[in-house]
Amino acid sequence: MKFNVITFGCQMNVHDSDWLIRAMESRGWEAVEESEAEVFVVNTCSVREKPEQKVYSVLGRLGGYCTKPGSFVAVGGCVAQQIGDGFFEKFPFVRLVFGSDGIAKAPQALEELAEDHNKKLIFNDFLTDYPEREKVDSSPYQDLVPPGIGTITGQAFVNIMQGCDNFCTYCIVPYTRGRQKSRDPEQVIEECRNLVESGVREITLLGQNVNSFGMDSGGTGVSFADLLYKISAIAGLERIRFTTSHPKDIAPEVITAFGELPNLCPQLHLPMQSGSDSVLKRMGRKYDRKRYLEIVDGLKAACPEISLSTDIIVGFPGETDEDFEDTMEMLEKVRFESSFSFKYSDRPGVAAVKFKPKVSDDIAQKRLTRLQERQNHITRESLERCVGRETEILLERPSRKQGEGDIHWRGKDPWGRVVNVPLSGITDDDSLGGKLLKVLITEAKNHSLFGKKVGNPW
Template sequence: MKFNVITFGCQMNVHDSDWLIRAMESRGWKAVSESEANIFIVNTCSVRDKPEQKVYSVLGRLGRLCTSPGDFVAVGGCVAQQIGEGFLKKFPFVRLVFGSDGVAQAPQFLEELAADHKKKLVLNDFLAKYPEREGGLANPNEELLPPGIGTIPGQAFVNIMQGCDNFCAYCIVPYTRGRQKSRLSSAIIEECTALVKSGVREITLLGQNVNSFGIDKKGTDLSFAELLYKVSAIDGLERIRFTTSHPKDLAPEVIKAFGELPNLCPQLHLPVQSGSDNMLKKMGRKYDRERYLGIVEGLKETCPNIVLTTDIIVGFPGETDEDFEQTMDIMERVRYESSFSFKYSDRPGVAAVKMTPKVPEDVAQKRLARLQERQKHITRESLEELVGDEMIILLERPSKRQAEGGIAWRGKDPGGRVVNIFFEGGDESLQLGGKLVKVKITESKNHSLIGEKVGNPW
């Protein structure tokens, strides 16, 4: 069978899609371009309204491609959890709908639907425990681990939990991904060990709120800090990262780890959402401005070179000019190297839907534009300060922009910054993905760096 996967949303969705590709290819299916496929898997996101609307547009397009009896579409992810059977009723070519806990079962049912052209299924039940994925990345048998599409050599993502118990006023995740379920720590460590043995050099631990790992007591007796130390100790693991973190659960032991674990990358995505105590309380974030800035201070004392990034919501119901100015102020104090910033949008079923007054669209748009413009300047200034520094880059893929006389590759430094390096005399056959190389930064761009290699890749 020939299939194509289309992914929207967060890194967890990207990881789920990558796992599905590997799982289906291990069953003899072939991942191809959209124009060649006869089965389509759409992995959806409903954190904001715009990605959700894109899903309906994509389904309209895919419907025109489903021309034979065996052609069909499977819809997974958060919108699938939210809409459920409604997809089957609205789109006759959609024959499988699966939520976040249904990913592990999806390969089996995709095969059944490919054999039975009349069958339709909805896998939207939340499970009591973290659903392990048989034959996934933890399996050291390389025959079950084809490269897949969209994988980055030398890097891997490992889920450590599913769902969220925070119920922030604006967030639909607890309703679409369920309550928090921590994975068995032994399964996590086993998977990470197998990945390193297969040549992976960098692992990112994934969860809706990794800092609360273990609090639910459903899958482990370890805290997140204890898990970090266990994974860090795996022989041969060069780098470890984690995302996403909720500030209210960031333990002192995790902050301490940034100063003690040599392979824990000096990078942390720490969503602030707003710099206003009034907004943070309405959002249900369970920390205030002082607490957040105290965490930042502790991180910078422990790891002076740490790179901090964040999420910010502009125009939350009731946000005043003063509230917004406090958000601008916290940006200046922390100096995030980058941020994901968005206008607030109502999501079905969340508490903020009923909150008033709503911020006018034009006011929210002006605030967002101002915040993003300031972020551009802070990012540029932060990158300029790195010119002349030497750093180790993990190479990923050839750069989009090339020049004559060699080939340019892009990679990332320990802080997660994109760095482009030119290899003189190299060509497209040069296989550097997953290799490390020492570079000296020679130039900064708006969102990336340029470096020249110091020694050969290894």
């Protein structure tokens, strides 16, 4: 069967889609472009409003492809968890719905539906333990990059847990991905080791709140810090990253690890959400400005060059001008190298839906614009300080924009900064993805860097 996967949302969804594609290819299915496919899988996200709306638009489009016998659509992810069998009623060509815990059953279900054209299946029950997935061949990892998936040669995502127990008042994740479930640490370590043996050089550990790994009923006594040290010791692993990290659960041992583990990248995404204590309290974040700044100070003491990024919600119900100014002040104090900022939007079933007063869209947009403009300025200043420094980048792919002459490639340095570099004697067909390259930074742009290679690496 020829199939296509469309992915919305976070890195966890990207990883889920990548695993599903490899699982289906191991069964003889072929990942193709949308126009060639017979079966479609839409992996959905409902954390914010727009991705959810896009799902319905995509399904309307895919219905035009499902006219021949045997063609159908499967819907997975967070929106699938919410809507459930409602997809069957609205879109007759949808024949499989699976939530976050149900993805482990999706490969077998897709095969069943390809055989029985009248069957429909739904897997939306939350499980008490992490549902281990079938192992798929990861060697050579770089040869398994399917159409439409953001897998990058030499890099891999590894899920270490699923779900969340925090129930922040604005967040739908506990309702769409369930309560927290940690994977068995030995399974995580084995997966990481196999990936490194297949040629992966950088691994990103994924979870809704990686800092609370092992703190649920499925924990084995191995903390997240323990896991980091064990994975760091895998021979041949050049870089480790992790996301997402809830400030309330970050342990001193994790902060210390940034100064002790040579392959733990000096980069951390630490969602602040707001700089106002009153807003943080209404959000249910369980930390305040003082605690957040203590964490930042600890990280900078352990790793002075660490690059911090964050999430910020603007216009949370009841946010006053003073609350917003507190957030702007935190932007200046921490000086995040980048931030992902959004206007608050109600999500179904969360506590904040009932919070009053709502901030008008006009005011929220003005605040968001001001915040993003200031963040862009801070980002540019941070990147300009990199000019003249040597660093090492992990090459990913040819740059989107090419100049005259040499082929330009893009990669990321240990801080997660995008660096574009011209490479003489290289053609579009040369596969450099996954290789490490020393570069001298020569120029800063708004959100990326330019450099030139140092020496003759090949």
